[in-house]
Amino acid sequence: MTATVTEAGPHGVGGAVAERPAPHQTLPDVLRERALTARRMVIDMAASPTGCHLGGSLSAMDILIAALDRTASSDDGSQVVLSKGHAAAGLYAALYVTGILPEDPVPHYGAPTHHFTGHPGPAVPGVRFPTGSLGHGVPYALGWALSRRLSGSGGLGIAVAGDGELQEGLVWETCQVAAAQQVGNLVLFVDRNGGQNDGLVADISPQPRLAERFEAFGFEVREADGHDVAALRELLEPDRSAATRPLAIIADTVKGKGLRPVEGKAASHYVTIDAARATSWKRIVR
Amino acid sequence: MTLPGRTAYREELTSIAADNPRVLCLEADLGGRSHPFATAYPDRFFNVGIAEGAMVDMAAGLAAGGYQPFVSTFAPFAALRAAESLKLALGYLGAGITVVAPYAGVSGGWFGTTHHCLEDFAVVRAIPGVTIAAPYGEQEMRAVIRRAARTGTPHYVRTGRNAAPVSLPWQGTDPPVVNWDDAGARPDRTCLVSVGEVGTELCLAVRRADPGLAHAHLCFVDQPHLELAAAELAGRYDRFVVVEEHRPAGSVGSALALLLSGRVVRSVNAGEGWPSRGGSHEQVLDQLGLNEAAVWEALAPWEERPLGAGAEMGTGNGTGKGKST
Numbered sequence: 165m166t167a168t169v170t171e172a173g174p175h176g177v178g179g180a181v182a183e184r185p186a187p188h189q190t191l192p193d194v195l196r197e198r199a200l201t202a203r204r205m206v207i208d209m210a211a212s213p214t215g216c217h218l219g220g221s222l223s224a225m226d227i228l229i230a231a232l233d234r235t236a237s238s239d240d241g242s243q244v245v246l247s248k249g250h251a252a253a254g255l256y257a258a259l260y261v262t263g264i265l266p267e268d269p270v271p272h273y274g275a276p277t278h279h280f281t282g283h284p285g286p287a288v289p290g291v292r293f294p295t296g297s298l299g300h301g302v303p304y305a306l307g308w309a310l311s312r313r314l315s316g317s318g319g320l321g322i323a324v325a326g327d328g329e330l331q332e333g334l335v336w337e338t339c340q341v342a343a344a345q346q347v348g349n350l351v352l353f354v355d356r357n358g359g360q361n362d363g364l365v366a367d368i369s370p371q372p373r374l375a376e377r378f379e380a381f382g383f384e385v386r387e388a389d390g391h392d393v394a395a396l397r398e399l400l401e402p403d404r405s406a407a408t409r410p411l412a413i414i415a416d417t418v419k420g421k422g423l424r425p426v427e428g429k430a431a432s433h434y435v436t437i438d439a440a441r442a443t444s445w446k447r448i449v450r
Numbered sequence: 451m452t453l454p455g456r457t458a459y460r461e462e463l464t465s466i467a468a469d470n471p472r473v474l475c476l477e478a479d480l481g482g483r484s485h486p487f488a489t490a491y492p493d494r495f496f497n498v499g500i501a502e503g504a505m506v507d508m509a510a511g512l513a514a515g516g517y518q519p520f521v522s523t524f525a526p527f528a529a530l531r532a533a534e535s536l537k538l539a540l541g542y543l544g545a546g547i548t549v550v551a552p553y554a555g556v557s558g559g560w561f562g563t564t565h566h567c568l569e570d571f572a573v574v575r576a577i578p579g580v581t582i583a584a585p586y587g588e589q590e591m592r593a594v595i596r597r598a599a600r601t602g603t604p605h606y607v608r609t610g611r612n613a614a615p616v617s618l619p620w621q622g623t624d625p626p627v628v629n630w631d632d633a634g635a636r637p638d639r640t641c642l643v644s645v646g647e648v649g650t651e652l653c654l655a656v657r658r659a660d661p662g663l664a665h666a667h668l669c670f671v672d673q674p675h676l677e678l679a680a681a682e683l684a685g686r687y688d689r690f691v692v693v694e695e696h697r698p699a700g701s702v703g704s705a706l707a708l709l710l711s712g713r714v715v716r717s718v719n720a721g722e723g724w725p726s727r728g729g730s731h732e733q734v735l736d737q738l739g740l741n742e743a744a745v746w747e748a749l750a751p752w753e754e755r756p757l758g759a760g761a762e763m764g765t766g767n768g769t770g771k772g773k774s775t
Contacts, residue, residue: 241515286543292514294542297534303504307511307519314474314494314517321511338504345496 191233192394199229199393202257203422204446205270207437209253214274214282215436219419219426221254223357223390224324227415228258230396231322231353232290236262241319243308245293247301248326248355249283256280256288264290299334301325302352306342309350309410318405324353328360331369336381339410343382348407351400352383355390357419359430378412390415422449452616455609455647456522456552458591463520464490466599473599474512478502478523480552502527506535506547513545518602520595524558525551525608529570540604541577548598548605554584555648555695555720556735557610560728568720572700574606575672582672583625584608584646584694587617590625590669597624610647611731618650618667625669627678631657632686635664640752641687642745645671645694645702648735652693652718656745659759663749666690671702680709689714691748695740696720716748 189197202225209216228246235242246255253273259265266289272278279287283296293304302323309321329335342350354374358365365371378385384407386399399413419433420426423445426435437445453461464486467473475487475495488495498505502523509519522528528551529536539545551570558565574582581603585591591609598605620629631654632641641664644653650667657665664687668679683690683706690710692703696719703717718740725737735741742760749755 243514293510294538297538299503300507300535300538303507304511304514306504307508307513308515309511310496310508311512311515311517314512315515334503334507337501338507341498341501341504341508344499 198261205257209273211442216253217250218435219432220251223417226393232262234400245301245305249295259290298329299332303338327356346408350410383412390417458588462592476521502532510539522550525554525567546602554608586650589617629667632664643692648695649693
């Protein structure tokens with residue numbers, strides 16, 4: 165496994181420029197560094213006039229960092245689709261620190277002059293599909309994975325969905341198709357942070373025995389710590405070109421992860437803060 | 451012998467696939483058990499099951515990966531159930547997907563309202579960037595499918611169930627913006643404008659009864675094509691009766707009425723009723739009042755109905771009422 169080391173932007177503590185990872189750093193060190201920088205960027209976007217979906221961006225961050233590194237460090241045509249498109253701020257930050265997005269999105273998030281909208285669209289480098297209407301990213305990723313299979317590449321179609329998003333029927337319709345067509349190079353991450361817009365998934369529409377559900381659909385299933393970025397990255401390493409069962413990775417995460425004042429709180433779903441609070445939060449985020 | 455639209459589609463796509471390895475065929479359990487594409491190219495044929503929304507979204511992923519997906523399911527499921535996927539994949543992404551939608555209008559007859567689709571123009575015409583075709587007969591269908599494959603741009607192709615009319619002749623590769631059928635027509639008289647299988651069938655029947663009436667057939671009905679068509683129509687005639695198997699809202703007639711400012715445009719359409727009884731395609735059309743008599747009613751302010759014309763086409767006294775507006 166090789167690391168793709170990229171320059172980080174001006175999103176260190178208190179606005180200081182983050183250090184470029186040293187050459188001797190291991191890939192896990194690099195990925196953790198990227199995730200921390202990206203979390204600070206998300207806090208900065210929460211301090212923009214529009215605010216952002218903070219809690220879900222932070223919960224999905226380690227998944228995104230791992231998945232995007234998988235695509236950036238291979239030329240097999242793998243593609244990541246953020247199906248829970250409301251975590252756009254997290255995606256933009258993750259794309260930037262991975263070196264896929266050349267422009268720092270923070271100064272332009274939500275602005276009329278730029279494409280960094282509250283839900284991502286294909287005008288943003290590194291984004292192939294429009295997401296935000298939940299459920300669609302999973303079949304996009306399935307189609308992409310199938311295209312890689314047809315073209316003989318070992319590339320993955322990687323969808324990152326929320327656990328609340330699993331309430332959309334389209335997700336399960338797609339799982340049915342993926343298993344039936346034996347698209348083993350589809351990887352579906354579930355960012356299981358337990359929250360959704362109006363409260364807790366467990367209160368609104370619980371999902372008991374989720375792993376068994378995916379297994380019953382014909383998926384391979386892994387359950388993982390959704391904040392162990394190195395372990396998540398390892399799960400994406402095996403060659404899946406001959407796999408016949410799609411892979412579901414149920415990643416247990418914490419809404420607002422890394423930012424103790426909001427961790428696990430439903431109110432972190434959408435947050436707008438001022439600059440002083442952003443500075444304070446960037447000091448303590450981990 | 452001519453083929454129904456959906457059969458012509460399957461055969462033409464299979465033929466195209468011989469020279470174009472990027473063409474894929476996707477069906478959602480309504481492609482039949484002996485689809486010629488599946489027989490010829492099983493590795494490029496995918497019956498995804500009853501999963502219309504997933505099928506269109508998957509097609510977006512396949513298109514992004516360099517393929518040309520052609521997807522097909524009945525019109526109500528393509529245009530209504532998968533509407534959001536059409537908006538995002540064909541519209542916003544501009545993905546080179548072709549959606550072929552049989553069972554449009556009430557061609558499903560006795561299958562009932564769930565299998566009717568009188569709303570697809572309204573839905574799909576509202577999505578910019580999609581070429582919308584309602585081919586009449588085998589040759590038009592084949593030409594539209596070839597166009598879709600050649601251009602690689604988003605297409606929605608509406609067709610019926612088993613009707614197999616003979617296409618009107620035209621010159622050139624693609625069906626023209628307006629296919630004129632007005633030999634012997636007088637410029638001071640009303641011009642019939644036909645859309646789709648039923649609209650064209652009715653206009654041809656009226657013109658047979660009175661060859662002095664002009665007829666303009668439209669195969670493509672998306673907004674850019676209608677803007678071109680309107681300019682051409684306005685160059686020849688002042689009064690128009692547009693005939694189509696669709697609701698009045700979002701109809702081609704309503705679009706042409708806006709585009710043909712200063713001209714008189716009347717619409718003969720399927721009205722706003724819900725046919726609750728069974729019967730053949732023609733009988734359900736009768737329940738809706740969409741028949742030759744309705745066309746003559748629309749022409750009545752200016753044209754005299756020949757004795758006996760349209761008398762065999764039913765009464766139009768069903769739950770809905772084909773409207774001239």
